[in-house]
Amino acid sequence: MQLKxxxxxxxxxxxxxxxxxxxxxxxxxxxGDKLEFVAVDGVGNHIFRKCCGRQNAPKIMLxxxxxxxxxxxxxxxxxxxxxxAPLGGIDAAIMQAxxxxxxxxxxxxxxxxxxxxxxxxxxxxxxxxxxxxxxxLSKERASEIISIGSPVGFAPVYAxxxxxxxxxxSFDDKACAACALFALINAPTSSLAGDVYVxxxxxxxxxxxxxxxxxxxxLSPDYAMVIDVNLARVPDTKSFETVVLGKGPSISVSAxxxxxxTRATQRLCEKKGIAHQMIAAPSSTGTNATSxxxxxxxxxxxxxxxxxxxxHTYNELIDLNDxxxxxxxxxxxxxxxxxxxxxxxLEG
Amino acid sequence: MELYSTIKQLCLCPSVSGRENxxxxxxxxxxxxxxxxxxxxxxxxxxxxxxxTGGGKRIMLAAHMDEIGFMVTFIEDNGMLxxxxxxxxxxxxxxxxxxxxxSGVKGTxxxxxxxxxxxxxxxxxxxxxxxSSKKQADAMVGIGDFFVVEPHLQKLKGGRxxxxxxxxxxxxxxxxxxxxxxxxxxxxxxxxxxxxxQEEVGCRGALPSAFAIAPDMALCFDVTATxxxxxxxxxxxxxxxxxxxxxxxxSVICDELITSRLSEIxxxxxxxxxxxxxxxxxxxxxxxQLSGSGASxxxxxxxxxxxxxxxxxxxxxxxxxxxxxxxxxxxSI
Numbered sequence: 001m002q003l004k005x006x007x008x009x010x011x012x013x014x015x016x017x018x019x020x021x022x023x024x025x026x027x028x029x030x031x032g033d034k035l036e037f038v039a040v041d042g043v044g045n046h047i048f049r050k051c052c053g054r055q056n057a058p059k060i061m062l063x064x065x066x067x068x069x070x071x072x073x074x075x076x077x078x079x080x081x082x083x084x085a086p087l088g089g090i091d092a093a094i095m096q097a098x099x100x101x102x103x104x105x106x107x108x109x110x111x112x113x114x115x116x117x118x119x120x121x122x123x124x125x126x127x128x129x130x131x132x133x134x135x136x137l138s139k140e141r142a143s144e145i146i147s148i149g150s151p152v153g154f155a156p157v158y159a160x161x162x163x164x165x166x167x168x169x170s171f172d173d174k175a176c177a178a179c180a181l182f183a184l185i186n187a188p189t190s191s192l193a194g195d196v197y198v199x200x201x202x203x204x205x206x207x208x209x210x211x212x213x214x215x216x217x218x219l220s221p222d223y224a225m226v227i228d229v230n231l232a233r234v235p236d237t238k239s240f241e242t243v244v245l246g247k248g249p250s251i252s253v254s255a256x257x258x259x260x261x262t263r264a265t266q267r268l269c270e271k272k273g274i275a276h277q278m279i280a281a282p283s284s285t286g287t288n289a290t291s292x293x294x295x296x297x298x299x300x301x302x303x304x305x306x307x308x309x310x311x312h313t314y315n316e317l318i319d320l321n322d323x324x325x326x327x328x329x330x331x332x333x334x335x336x337x338x339x340x341x342x343x344x345x346l347e348g
Numbered sequence: 349m350e351l352y353s354t355i356k357q358l359c360l361c362p363s364v365s366g367r368e369n370x371x372x373x374x375x376x377x378x379x380x381x382x383x384x385x386x387x388x389x390x391x392x393x394x395x396x397x398x399x400x401t402g403g404g405k406r407i408m409l410a411a412h413m414d415e416i417g418f419m420v421t422f423i424e425d426n427g428m429l430x431x432x433x434x435x436x437x438x439x440x441x442x443x444x445x446x447x448x449x450x451s452g453v454k455g456t457x458x459x460x461x462x463x464x465x466x467x468x469x470x471x472x473x474x475x476x477x478x479x480s481s482k483k484q485a486d487a488m489v490g491i492g493d494f495f496v497v498e499p500h501l502q503k504l505k506g507g508r509x510x511x512x513x514x515x516x517x518x519x520x521x522x523x524x525x526x527x528x529x530x531x532x533x534x535x536x537x538x539x540x541x542x543x544x545x546q547e548e549v550g551c552r553g554a555l556p557s558a559f560a561i562a563p564d565m566a567l568c569f570d571v572t573a574t575x576x577x578x579x580x581x582x583x584x585x586x587x588x589x590x591x592x593x594x595x596x597x598x599s600v601i602c603d604e605l606i607t608s609r610l611s612e613i614x615x616x617x618x619x620x621x622x623x624x625x626x627x628x629x630x631x632x633x634x635x636x637q638l639s640g641s642g643a644s645x646x647x648x649x650x651x652x653x654x655x656x657x658x659x660x661x662x663x664x665x666x667x668x669x670x671x672x673x674x675x676x677x678x679x680s681i
Contacts, residue, residue: 018601042564042603042644043637072596074625075584083582085627087601129582129627148584148623149595149607206601207634214642 003323004166006030007178008158011170014103016070016151017087017205020044022103023066027200034185035198044202045215050184051195058194058340061221061299062184062330063212063288064177065204065228068170069312071128071152073102080139081113081132084152088205092125094313099155100133104146109155110135154314164320165245171316173204176227176306179323183330193340197221201288204228209291216295223261223300223343225333226289227326230279230305232317243307246319248275249326250305255283256290258300260346264339265302265329274329279305300343304329349528351521351664351671352509354378356501358517364417364494365434365549367450368392371413375520375543382527383541393557394543396527404536405681408563408643409526409674410554410632411519411570412547415512416656417496418447418457418475420489427479429489431457432470435548439468441657446498453477453488457497497658507664508587514660516547518650518667519569525671530678537681547632551599554632558639565606565644565681566636567674571662572597572626572649581627587651587662590620591669594647599630600637606646610677619673620665624649648674 009030015023024040031037031048038047046066051057069088076082082102096114101107113132133152135142158168166175180198187196197219202211216224230250233242243250251266253259269276281303284290289303306326309317333339363371372394380386383396394413416435423429433439443459455477459465463472475495479485501511520543527541540561544553547570558566572592575583585592593610594602607623614621626649637645648670653661 018596019604021604041642043642044603045642072601072625074627075582085596085625087596147611149625203601207599207638210634210638211642214638214640218641 003178003182003327004320006182007166007175007323008168010178011158011168011174012156014107014153015066015068016103016153017067017203019103019151020046020067020202031181035181038197041214041218043211043214045211046200047197047215047219048181049195049197050187050189050192052192053189058222058344059219060194060196060334061199061216061219061224062180062196063199063201063224063226063292064180065173065202065212065288066177066200067202067205068153068174069205073146073148073150073152075148076139076142076146078139080137080142081134082110082142082146084128084131084133086128087151089312090128091312092128095128095131098314100152101155102133102135102146102150102152104150106145108135108145165317166320167315167317169314169316171308171318172229172311175318175323176229176326179306179326180227180330183327184334187331187334191335193335193337196334204288209288212288213291213295216292216299220296221299224292225302225304225330226287226292227304227306228287229308229311231311232307232309234309243277243279243305245307245309246321247277248322249329250277250279250307252279252281252285252289252303252305254281254285254303256285256293257303258293260342261300261302264342265333268332268336268339269329272332274332275325276329349525351525351668352503354524355509355518355521358520359499359501359511359513362448362450362496362499363414364496365414365546367494368414368545372543375413378524379527379541382531389557389560391553391556392545393553395557396541398527398530398539400535400537402536404538405564406538406540406561407678408540408542408558408561408566408636409523410542410544410566410568410636411523412516412553412632413520413543414545414548415496415515416548417494420491420493420495422491423482423485425482427481427485429475429477429485431473431475431495434494436656438656439470439473440465442497443468445658447475447495448498449489450494508661509664510659510661512658512660514652514662515571515655518571518662522569522650522667522670526674529671529675533679539678544632551630551632551635554635555639558636558643562640563636563643568631568633568636568645568647569670570631570647570649571652571655572624573629573655574651574653577653585622585624585651587653588665589622589651590666591673592622592624592649592651594624594626594633594649597626597631597633598628599634600645602633602646603644606644610646610648610673613676613680614673617676619676620669621673
């Protein structure tokens with residue numbers, strides 16, 4: 001399986017924030033014969049692993065959140081339109097006429113209602129809770145398939161642009177999940193520096209750092225890498241707040257992550273010639289890393305980012321070269337005896 | 349157990365967040381006949397355990413026993429008390445209400461004359477206990493004393509009740525009703541009935557209690573808002589619509605395995621229910637979900653109008669539906 005195919009397949013698995021368990025079956029179809037499935041826990045975290053086979057080996061956790069932004073049905077009007085509320089940071093600017101899928105008893109297509117420019121009285125964007133979704137169904141027929149609480153996601157449409165760029169929905173953060181899984185699948189058991197767990201954590205987009213706490217608490221790893229997307233530079237963004245597409249994954253330097261582990265990862269990249277970008281995230285990374293760092297008595301964590309443009313839209317854009325580099329970085333990280341030894345000495 | 353009289357008995361026992369001792373004593377005596385073990389943890393959560401026969405799950409059912417109120421912060425020379433809110437007080441609703449302190453001192457809470465209602469916040473308010481000087485007030489209250497809007501409850505025509513604090517004494521009454529229903533049943537699961545502290549100040553009490561219990565599954569019982577009054581924000585939840593199966597609130601998205609199971613059972617047992625998506629406000633559900641290694645969670649809510657005002661309103665049949673549905677749910681596990 002090619003990395004690109006795994007990215008597209010994982011990103012198309014329905015997993016609107018809070019409804020990750022709807023993706024369990026499909027996840028197992030994709031990964032079941034490639035990695036050991038440990039569990040889907042009560043919160044909605046999915047956990048896969050590959051063990052190195054040695055006694056007393058360190059436990060290494062790779063976290064990538066598996067939920068995606070979306071909406072939830074709050075009412076079905078008399079005319080059959082659906083009212084919704086946001087799950088995660090939905091941008092009102094992209095919602096007019098968007099293609100969506102309502103995950104009721106079966107998935108059905110819908111379109112967000114929009115006012116034609118001819119009839120528009122002002123240019124103010126309606127809030128998400130003021131939007132309606134048209135499924136083409138009457139209230140009676142809609143109610144047979146959809147109920148209050150049904151999740152709604154963007155339609156999975158993927159494309160390859162020229163120059164190794166990919167566009168589509170929920171690369172945040174399933175492209176990173178794909179890279180972590182791909183790296184682990186392809187790492188020979190004998191080369192692993194420890195037992196490696198991939199935590200596909202839930203509800204990052206809604207309760208922000210919630211689901212990872214429960215997952216990291218139960219796994220209790222010796223050290224961890226959190227992998228999430230990072231804002232890529234586009235026209236009109238500030239250079240010091242963004243990373244550059246095509247220049248490799250970012251490594252965060254932050255008070256909310258482990259300094260020795262971060263520096264060791266940076267040295268590893270330099271030694272192995274892996275392209276990377278350093279980024280300062282002073283007091284918080286804005287990712288699960290902040291939370292993992294404070295789980296139990298503290299779990300050492302390094303925060304890695306994949307550059308991504310147009311975040312939280314249905315046309316997020318990433319660079320496949322960055323994904324390949326990220327895979328290489330993760331492979332070296334989970335196979336690094338040096339890092340394993342360093343983390344063990346720090347604990348002792 | 350007669351539902352209305354139990355709710356009323358619980359409402360009439362003032363216990364602000366952080367000072368839950370009175371309501372805890374009352375609840376201890378009421379739940380004691382229905383459980384095997386009773387304990388109080390370090391934060392003050394009351395935990396009643398009905399032991400299973402073994403080999404089952406650990407199930408936590410929780411309702412918070414604290415309520416919103418006021419804390420005395422300063423006593424003016426003229427004997428007026430300055431206060432800070434404990435929890436989400438609606439000051440527009442509280443203006444000119446009768447209040448009572450934890451030691452029984454009565455008074456009224458009054459906004460100053462120059463502030464318009466839309467600008468009301470805690471520093472515009474004072475409590476007048478009738479004292480004519482600081483010295484006289486000092487003899488009756490101290491800094492840090494708690495006040496509440498006087499509790500009361502009455503039946504309206506047609507099965508609805510009005511008063512305070514239905515949030516969340518009605519949930520506590522639902523929990524007692526479930527405990528009574530299950531008390532004679534032989535179950536393999538351990539059932540923990542937990543009456544939590546400090547929900548109103550940030551869903552705090554449920555965190556350590558869920559950590560200690562480490563439940564496989566947890567259900568929360570609390571009030572929820574409705575969309576059935578004039579000019580309400582759109583919300584498909586109404587008084588008399590039955591038990592509200594929570595899908596989401598601002599703090600949590602419930603486990604779909606639990607929400608769909610609750611809906612199925614309600615339909616097969618002909619228990620009136622509705623599905624709830626609450627856009628504002630959180631509950632202990634989230635604390636139980638994310639404590640320790642996490643738990644599979646759901647919630648049954650009692651639709652309630654005018655939450656956090658001196659006159660909250662709910663319908664007894666909805667509370668009864670919550671008791672019936674939760675009982676059937678536990679029996680079906």
